[in-house]
Amino acid sequence: MLLGVVVAVAWFLVSIAASSSGRRHAALGFGYLADPTNFDIPFRLIPWAVGDSYGRALLVCVLNTLLVSAMSIVAATLLGLLVGIMRLSTNWLVRNIALGFVELVRNTPQLVQIIFWYVAVLQTLPGPRQSIRLPFGTLLNIRGLYLPSFIANDLAATQWPLALVLLLAIPFVWRLPFRGFPFGVKSLLLLMPALLAFLAGVDHTDLPAMQGFNIAGGVQVVPELVALWAGLSIYAAAFIAEIVRAAILSVHKGQREAALSLGLRPRQVLSKVVLPQALRVMVPPTTSQYLNIIKSSSLGAAVAYPELYEIFAGTAMMQSNREIESIALLMGVFLSINLAVSAFMNWYNHRIVFLGR
Amino acid sequence: MSDAAAQRMPMPGGFAPDRTGRTPSRPIEWARRNLFSSVFNTILTLVVLVLAALIVPPVFRWAVTHATILGMTRAACTGDGACWTFIRVRFPRFVYGNYPSEQYWRVDVVVALLVAFCRPVLREGGRHRWLSVLLLLIVFPTLAAILLTGGIFGLAYVDTSLWGGLMLDLIVSFVTVAGSLPLGIVLAFGRRSQLLVVRTLSVGYIEVWRGVPLLTVLFMSAVVMPLFLPDGVSVDRLLRAMAALVLFNAAYMAEVVRGGLQGIAPGQEEAADSLGLSWLQVQAFIVLPQAFRIIVPGIINTVVDLFKDTTLVTIIGLFDLLGAVEQALKDPAWLGFATEGYVFSAAMFFVCCFAMSAYGRSMERRLAMGQ
Numbered sequence: 001m002l003l004g005v006v007v008a009v010a011w012f013l014v015s016i017a018a019s020s021s022g023r024r025h026a027a028l029g030f031g032y033l034a035d036p037t038n039f040d041i042p043f044r045l046i047p048w049a050v051g052d053s054y055g056r057a058l059l060v061c062v063l064n065t066l067l068v069s070a071m072s073i074v075a076a077t078l079l080g081l082l083v084g085i086m087r088l089s090t091n092w093l094v095r096n097i098a099l100g101f102v103e104l105v106r107n108t109p110q111l112v113q114i115i116f117w118y119v120a121v122l123q124t125l126p127g128p129r130q131s132i133r134l135p136f137g138t139l140l141n142i143r144g145l146y147l148p149s150f151i152a153n154d155l156a157a158t159q160w161p162l163a164l165v166l167l168l169a170i171p172f173v174w175r176l177p178f179r180g181f182p183f184g185v186k187s188l189l190l191l192m193p194a195l196l197a198f199l200a201g202v203d204h205t206d207l208p209a210m211q212g213f214n215i216a217g218g219v220q221v222v223p224e225l226v227a228l229w230a231g232l233s234i235y236a237a238a239f240i241a242e243i244v245r246a247a248i249l250s251v252h253k254g255q256r257e258a259a260l261s262l263g264l265r266p267r268q269v270l271s272k273v274v275l276p277q278a279l280r281v282m283v284p285p286t287t288s289q290y291l292n293i294i295k296s297s298s299l300g301a302a303v304a305y306p307e308l309y310e311i312f313a314g315t316a317m318m319q320s321n322r323e324i325e326s327i328a329l330l331m332g333v334f335l336s337i338n339l340a341v342s343a344f345m346n347w348y349n350h351r352i353v354f355l356g357r
Numbered sequence: 358m359s360d361a362a363a364q365r366m367p368m369p370g371g372f373a374p375d376r377t378g379r380t381p382s383r384p385i386e387w388a389r390r391n392l393f394s395s396v397f398n399t400i401l402t403l404v405v406l407v408l409a410a411l412i413v414p415p416v417f418r419w420a421v422t423h424a425t426i427l428g429m430t431r432a433a434c435t436g437d438g439a440c441w442t443f444i445r446v447r448f449p450r451f452v453y454g455n456y457p458s459e460q461y462w463r464v465d466v467v468v469a470l471l472v473a474f475c476r477p478v479l480r481e482g483g484r485h486r487w488l489s490v491l492l493l494l495i496v497f498p499t500l501a502a503i504l505l506t507g508g509i510f511g512l513a514y515v516d517t518s519l520w521g522g523l524m525l526d527l528i529v530s531f532v533t534v535a536g537s538l539p540l541g542i543v544l545a546f547g548r549r550s551q552l553l554v555v556r557t558l559s560v561g562y563i564e565v566w567r568g569v570p571l572l573t574v575l576f577m578s579a580v581v582m583p584l585f586l587p588d589g590v591s592v593d594r595l596l597r598a599m600a601a602l603v604l605f606n607a608a609y610m611a612e613v614v615r616g617g618l619q620g621i622a623p624g625q626e627e628a629a630d631s632l633g634l635s636w637l638q639v640q641a642f643i644v645l646p647q648a649f650r651i652i653v654p655g656i657i658n659t660v661v662d663l664f665k666d667t668t669l670v671t672i673i674g675l676f677d678l679l680g681a682v683e684q685a686l687k688d689p690a691w692l693g694f695a696t697e698g699y700v701f702s703a704a705m706f707f708v709c710c711f712a713m714s715a716y717g718r719s720m721e722r723r724l725a726m727g728q
Binding site: 006089091092093094103104107108109111112113115124291295297298299301317327330331338 | 573580584
C-alpha cells in the first residue's frame with residue numbers, strides 16, 4: 001500500500017512538472033546536451049571554446065570539480081595529520097595553538113571562510129605590476145598564482161609517459177622482496193631515472209613575466225581556485241585533526257610501552273606500531289570527510305569558480321532554460337562521484353583491516 | 358609531522374627537573390615541563406614565539422589600537438586600523454535584517470519566548486519533559502509565527518522577504534531542527550523495519566540526501582520546486598528553503614538516531630515485549646528515552662552543522678547574517694570594509710556555535726560519568 005502511495009505521488013508530481021514545463025519549452029530530456037553553448041568557462045583543464053556542446057561543458061565542469069576536490073583532499077589530509085598530532089604534543093604552546101585552530105575553524109561556517117579567503121585575503125593582493133615574487137620564478141598577485149611551465153620538445157611524447165610509469169612503479173617496487181627484505185626506501189632511487197626522463201622531454205621552461213598590462217607565460221592558477229581550495233581543505237583539516245587525535249588515543253597505551261621496552265626508537269614506535277593501528281580507526285570517518293569535501297566544492301559558486309554547480313545551476317541553466325534536467329544532472333553527477341569514492345575507500349578499508357591481522 | 362608526535366615519547370636530552378639544585382618556583386617549573394622539556398620542544402617553543410611576535414602585534418594594532426568604533430559615517434574611519442564604526446552603525450541590520458525598526462520588539466519577544474520554552478526541555482531531571490518538548494515544538498512556533506508575521510491582533514504585517522540577519526539564521530535553524538528530528542526518527546525506525554519496502558525506501562531516502570550537496574537541494578527549492586506546484590499555487594521562498602533544509606537534514610538526523618537505537622541492548626525491547634507492551638509503547642517509553650541519552654551529543658553536533666549551513670541560503674537570495682553583511686558591503690557609503698564585515702560575521706557564528714558545542718561536550722561528560 002505504501003509503495004502504491006509513493007508511486008502515485010511521484011506520478012502526480014511528474015505529470016504536473018511535465019505539463020508546466022510543456023508550457024515553457026520542449027519536452028523533458030537530455031538531448032540538449034548536444035546543442036551548442038553560448039558562454040565561456042573562464043578556467044578549464046581541457047580546451048574549451050564558446051559554441052562547444054553542453055555535454056563538453058559538463059565534462060569541463062566535472063573536471064574542475066574533481067580538480068579542486070582532489071587538491072583539497074590531499075591538502076586536508078596532510079594538514080589534518082599535522083594538526084591532529086600537534087594536538088597531542090607535550091609542548092603546551094603547540095598543543096593549544098592546534099586546539100585554537102580546530103575550534104576556530106569548526107565553529108565558523110565554511111561559506112564565510114571561503115568568501116573570507118577570496119575577498120579579504122586574495123583580493124587585497126597587489127596588482128600584476130607589483131606582483132609578489134616567490135622562488136622559482138613564481139608570481140603572486142590579485143589575478144592569481146603564476147607558476148612556471150615546461151614546454152615539451154619532440155622527445156616528450158615518449159619520455160614523459162616513461163617518467164610517469166617509473167613514478168607509478170615506486171609503490172610496487174617498495175614491496176618487492178630483495179634479499180629477504182622488501183626494497184622499501186631504496187625504491188625511491190627510481191625517482192632519479194624518472195626525473196631524467198622528464199627533463200629529457202623538456203625543451204625549455206616558460207617563466208611568467210609582465211608583458212604590457214598582463215602577465216604572459218607560465219601557468220595561471222586563478223584566485224577563485226585558490227580561495228576554494230583553502231576554504232575546503234582548512235575546514236576539513238580541522239575535522240580530520242580530531243579524527244587523527246581520537247585514533248591515536250584509541251591505540252592502547254600498552255602497545256606503545258611494549259614497543260618502547262623492546263628497544264624501538266620513539267619514531268619507530270610511532271610509524272611502525274601506533275600509526276598503522278590508528279589508521280584502521282581513521283579510515284571510515286575520514287572517508288565521510290572526503291565526501292563532504294566533494295559535496296562542499298559546490299560552494300565554489302560563491303566565489304564564481306566554474307565548477308558543476310556554478311555553471312549548471314547558473315549560466316548553462318539560464319541559457320538552456322532546463323531547470324529539471326540541470327538539477328537531475330547535478331544530483332546524478334555528485335551522487336555517482338560520491339558513490340565511486342566511498343566504494344574505493346571501502347575497498348581500501350577492507351584491505352588495511354586484513355593486512356594487519 | 359612525526360617529529361612533533363615523537364615528543365609524546367620520552368626523549369633523551371631533556372632538562373633534569375632539579376639540575377640547579379634549588380627548588381624552582383612554580384611558573385618556572387611549569388614552563389620547564391610544558392615548554393622546554395627537550396631540545397626539540399625548546400626549538401619548537403622558540404619558533405612559535407617568534408612567529409607570534411611577527412603576527413600578533415600587527416593584528417592587534419589593526420583590530421584594537423588603530424581601529425575606530427565611534428562616529429556615524431565613513432569619515433570617522435581615518436586610521437589605518439579596522440573600521441568597527443561600520444559594524445556598529447549597521448548592527449541592527451545584521452541582527453534583524455530589513456525588519457521594520459519600530460517592530461524590533463516583536464523579534465525580541467520571540468527570542469525571550471524561545472529561552473523560556475527551551476529551559477524546561479534542557480533542564481536535567483524535569484518531571485514533564487515530554488510535555489515541555491511538545492510545548493516547544495507546537496505552541497512556541499505558533500506564537501512565534503503570529504508575532505513575526507503579524508497581520509492579526511492588530512500587529513502590522515511583515516513580509517518574510519524583510520526577515521533577515523542573525524534572526525533569519527535562528528528561525529531557519531529552529532524550524533529545521535523541529536522538523537527534521539521527528540522525520541529523522543521515523544526514517545531511523547524505517548531503516549530498521551522488517552518490511553522490505555519500508556526499509557528500502559528509508560535507506561534510499563537517507564543515502565540520496567546524504568550523497569548530494571546541500572546547495573543543490575536549496576537550488577531545487579528555489580528554482581525547481583515551483584515547477585512542481587499546480588497552477589496558481591505559490592509558496593513563499595523562505596518556506597520552500599526551510600522545507601528543503603528539513604528534508605535534507607532529516608537524513609542526517611536519521612543516521613544519528615539510528616546510532617542511538619543500535620546502542621540499546623535488545624534485551625530491553627524483549628523484556629518490554631514480554632510484559633505485554635505494544636510496539637508503540639515499547640519504542641516510546643523504553644527504547645527512545647534511553648536512545649536519546651546516547652544521541653543528544655550527536656544531535657547537538659548536527660544542530661551546529663545545520664546552523665552553520667543556514668548561511669547557504671544567501672546563495673539562493675535570502676538575506677541571513679552573511680547575506681546582510683554582503684548587502685552592507687555593497688552600500689556605496691561604506692565600500693571597502695570587507696575584512697571587517699566577514700570577521701564580524703565569523704565572530705558571531707563562532708560565539709553561537711562554540712556555546713552550543715561546549716554545551717554538547719559538557720552533556721557528553723555528564724552522560725559518561727553517569728554510566
